[in-house]
Amino acid sequence: MAETLLQVRDLNAWYGAAHVLQGISLDVGKAEIVALVGRNGAGKTTTVRTIMGLIAKRSGTVLFDGIDLMTRQPYERFALGLGYVPEERRIVPGLTVRENLTLGLLAAHRGAAWEADAIDAIVTRFPRLGERLNQEAVTMSGGEQQMLAIARAMLSQPKMILLDEPSEGIMPALVDEMAELFIELKRGGMSLLLIEQNVELALEISDRAYNLDQGRLVHEGTSAELLADEAIRERYCGLITEHHDGA
Ligand SMILES: Nc1ncnc2c1ncn2[C@@H]1O[C@H](COP(=O)(O)OP(=O)(O)OP(=O)(O)O)[C@@H](O)[C@H]1O
Numbered sequence: 001m002a003e004t005l006l007q008v009r010d011l012n013a014w015y016g017a018a019h020v021l022q023g024i025s026l027d028v029g030k031a032e033i034v035a036l037v038g039r040n041g042a043g044k045t046t047t048v049r050t051i052m053g054l055i056a057k058r059s060g061t062v063l064f065d066g067i068d069l070m071t072r073q074p075y076e077r078f079a080l081g082l083g084y085v086p087e088e089r090r091i092v093p094g095l096t097v098r099e100n101l102t103l104g105l106l107a108a109h110r111g112a113a114w115e116a117d118a119i120d121a122i123v124t125r126f127p128r129l130g131e132r133l134n135q136e137a138v139t140m141s142g143g144e145q146q147m148l149a150i151a152r153a154m155l156s157q158p159k160m161i162l163l164d165e166p167s168e169g170i171m172p173a174l175v176d177e178m179a180e181l182f183i184e185l186k187r188g189g190m191s192l193l194l195i196e197q198n199v200e201l202a203l204e205i206s207d208r209a210y211n212l213d214q215g216r217l218v219h220e221g222t223s224a225e226l227l228a229d230e231a232i233r234e235r236y237c238g239l240i241t242e243h244h245d246g247a
């Protein structure tokens, strides 16, 4: 594996009395894409929310670029270069696309000219957003909002982005485009922790994968070997049919 960027050790999290994460340890290297898969309710979202400092009751160690994150506020984690695309997108109602993008730059404090350049650069990459900069963001389609959430996370040029089901609700052609984008980001040196229901896609673009079940890691390996091993491939990709009622 590449030099470690994110090191998670013995992570535990609770919702009230429910012990939802039970000792998760994982690593993400520099310029590495790591997939986190598992059935509904396995604890994937809770894992990234805990890494971002959004779960009150937790224990364990999270080192990011050698810095202990557990004592830091969520905004500090963001400023240290840890981006996050949450499951529920968090597009701010009442704000235009441009204003939502600008929110992604607030913690960077680099001035209006720099912000304008960064937004120009991002709309070159996401032309659909460029056409809608002055539209109220929540009036865009689900797929467009998902693109906006990803664009916003990329704007501050983080070292790593945690992506919680970025392809959810997006048509296949756009999903392929998104996969290309992730590979491009990795080539540019960025690290990604990718939660995906589309396990086959996740394994195709990731370097390594972790399988989470009932708050524990039950399997891990390189994505190439998981895809190559028929039995494991079934076990991982079988998650897809379980999610979608065999449709
Ligand atoms: N705010 C909460 N309060 C109480 N329990 C919660 C809360 N959020 C999640 N849980 C529970 O914690 C467990 C893990 O949930 P989590 O959202 O992390 O799963 P997930 O792997 O992301 O699932 P999905 O694939 O459906 O998104 C589930 O049993 C869920 O019901």
Ligand SMILES: [Mg+2]
Residues within 6 Å of the ligand: 044, 045, 046, 087, 164
């Ligand atoms: Mg989830």
